[in-house]
Amino acid sequence: MSNDPRRPQGGHRPGGRPPMNAAQMRRRRRQRRARRIFHLLTRLAVLGLVAGGVVFVGSRFQIQAARAQQARDEAAAASAAAASSAAAALHEQAASSAARAQAAAEAAAILADPRMVLVNHDTPMPEDYTFDTKECGSSLSINDTLQTEAADAFLAMQAAAADDGVTVWMQSGYRSVEYQTTLYDNKTQQYLNQGYDEATARQMAANVVNPPRYSEHNCGLAADLNCPEYTTLDEGFENTEAFAWLCEHAVDYGFILRYPKGEQAEAVTEITYEPWHWRYVGPENAARIQASGLIFEEYIAQLQAAAAAA
Numbered sequence: 001m002s003n004d005p006r007r008p009q010g011g012h013r014p015g016g017r018p019p020m021n022a023a024q025m026r027r028r029r030r031q032r033r034a035r036r037i038f039h040l041l042t043r044l045a046v047l048g049l050v051a052g053g054v055v056f057v058g059s060r061f062q063i064q065a066a067r068a069q070q071a072r073d074e075a076a077a078a079s080a081a082a083a084s085s086a087a088a089a090l091h092e093q094a095a096s097s098a099a100r101a102q103a104a105a106e107a108a109a110i111l112a113d114p115r116m117v118l119v120n121h122d123t124p125m126p127e128d129y130t131f132d133t134k135e136c137g138s139s140l141s142i143n144d145t146l147q148t149e150a151a152d153a154f155l156a157m158q159a160a161a162a163d164d165g166v167t168v169w170m171q172s173g174y175r176s177v178e179y180q181t182t183l184y185d186n187k188t189q190q191y192l193n194q195g196y197d198e199a200t201a202r203q204m205a206a207n208v209v210n211p212p213r214y215s216e217h218n219c220g221l222a223a224d225l226n227c228p229e230y231t232t233l234d235e236g237f238e239n240t241e242a243f244a245w246l247c248e249h250a251v252d253y254g255f256i257l258r259y260p261k262g263e264q265a266e267a268v269t270e271i272t273y274e275p276w277h278w279r280y281v282g283p284e285n286a287a288r289i290q291a292s293g294l295i296f297e298e299y300i301a302q303l304q305a306a307a308a309a310a
């Protein structure tokens, strides 16, 4: 360096740099300024990066935290919704099962009502079905009693009809199982006498006279009604004032027309239309059956289904 031809040889301090001329000093100041600016810029840049990084990282944290919070909120909301929906479903299930249980209990109670006993070709009167009877028949009647409650209901109905100027008579009510047995056996004997074998004779007799316990008259709730103007028990009774009055008012006293007219009804009851045969079930039951529009067999079947659905 000391041999550098560009450097002035004299005037330099030992161990130091040779003195600079003005141009060199200006260059040096420019260089220092440039370096300061460079450092400053560098520091600013570093600070900026750091700050940016902090902001960036911070915002990353914030975003992540916000996302996590949102996820938690959503999960909580979903969980609450699920719980609420499950609770609602359970509530609904409980309500509908409670309603079903109640309907079943009501149906079972109606079925257990002795006034609702079903007696027909397929269903005999239960062995343990017992009751008291009371007279309510006309002077021309053959079997002049009904179950006591049914007899009282008939007498009240008869009085109400009389108030309206209509006479209704009870022609045939309760028939004991013994009486029914005699009727059935006599009919069977007629066919046996004609040369039929026992089984055939009984089958043929059953088409005319119900076997014991299979007649609704055995349960004391069936009443064959007529009137002074028409004492025959046949379809002609439907043209009487008495029948018209019964169709309008009998339900209020607990009686229903048991074997209605029409192919559909007759297919259900398996009995040809009998306008004279009325069945006591009690006013509440009669109203329910009438409201349902169902034949007695159908109504009983509906109750059995409801009772079994609990």
Ligand SMILES: [Zn+2]
Binding pocket: 217, 222, 223, 224, 276, 277, 278
């Ligand atoms: Zn009858």
